[in-house]
Amino acid sequence: MLTFLGCIYCEKKKLYIGVLLELSDHWYVRYTNFFPTVFENAFQGIYNRSDILADYEFEMVIKDTQGKAGLAARQLTEMLTEGPPKVAIIGPTLSDSLTVTGQIVPFYNVIELSYIATTATTTDRDLFSTLFKVNQVTNALNPLLIQMMKYFGWTRVGTIAHQEEFSVSQIDHFHGLLRENNMTLVTSAVISDTSNIRDVLKRYKQFGVRIIMGAFRGKVAPKIFCEVYHQDMYGDSYVWILSGPALFDGWIDVANTTEMGCTKEELIEATQGHFTLDHLRESMSTEPCISGKTPKEVMNELRGFVSETRYTLSTFSSWIYDTPWALAIGLNNSIKYLGESGLQLHNYNYSSEYLDAIVKGMREVRYMGVSDVIIILHV
Structure with a gap:
């Protein structure tokens, strides 16, 4: 019996992700400028899987917040009102900025993923109803x-x-x-x-x-x-x-x-x-994680990449790497819920129907990541 796992030879459909990063005018830039490389490395691992979003590929739309909460809000608004719809927002990394953007995204019916910001304020579901965290809060x-x-x-x-x-x-x-x-x-x-x-x-x-x-x-x-x-x-x-x-x-x-x-x-x-x-940020497991590599192999690979740049590998890199995987698995889970409403992921828009299906899919995320067993936190 043959099982169809997706369109192998035809062009894949794009899913756009908004990424908010501190890329200039901030002390953290020595780390954050390498984050897109970590994301891309994770994307390549996702593309190697035939059971996760086989017909899709991601394209990042990256904007610089300069570590300023007000600018992060402005960049987010422009990101959500210009160009193709963003199926998710990743970042920003700073707690002050996240407490602002996290309260904006629900009004656009879009989810946001946080992977470094540790503030406990974002655990208020009334204010941060579409925010999901890969990392732990303080x-x-x-x-x-x-x-x-x-x-x-x-x-x-x-x-x-x-x-x-x-x-x-x-x-x-x-x-x-x-x-x-x-x-x-x-x-x-x-x-x-x-x-x-x-x-x-x-x-x-x-x-x-x-x-x-x-x-x-x-x-x-x-x-x-x-x-x-x-x-x-x-x-x-x-x-x-x-x-x-x-x-x-x-x-x-x-x-x-x-x-x-x-x-x-x-x-x-x-x-x-x-x-x-502190939290343990890198799994001590010697078993392969969802990418097919052990946590140590993934981290050594990232260390090799960053050594060829002028940037520094963040101690939060395991959570950074795990974030695209969490999103991809959540979106993959959402496809069945979208189908129940006659919707398709590649036609995504900022409607409550799409949001409801994606939130359901994100709540089911559980996998072995580089940082450990990832259970996505809907705060």
């Missing part, structure tokens, strides 16, 4: 922190967050869990810069805070821990627990110690014994 780490506190018998804690959406949203969620578990939030601080960190830490000492949870970027951490060193808030009497998604590897090594009044050795001493909670 507040997923908070129940682990609560269990950790219970294990060690800690009941009093202080928190410090840098004034960024993803950090503040995680801290707010953590505060709620403290109340639910009858634990005491002694004091908290949200800092816009580190100029007042000395006063903040003095207050923590006055209140006798010994357990401190911090959510801030690696560029901020050295200045905070330099002051931790000077105020002797480390060692056996203190426990620092840091949120890992915004901390890059080697943040102490690249710290500009000449401008903060601490040596590298003093920073290392101040951070001895701290905990960092």
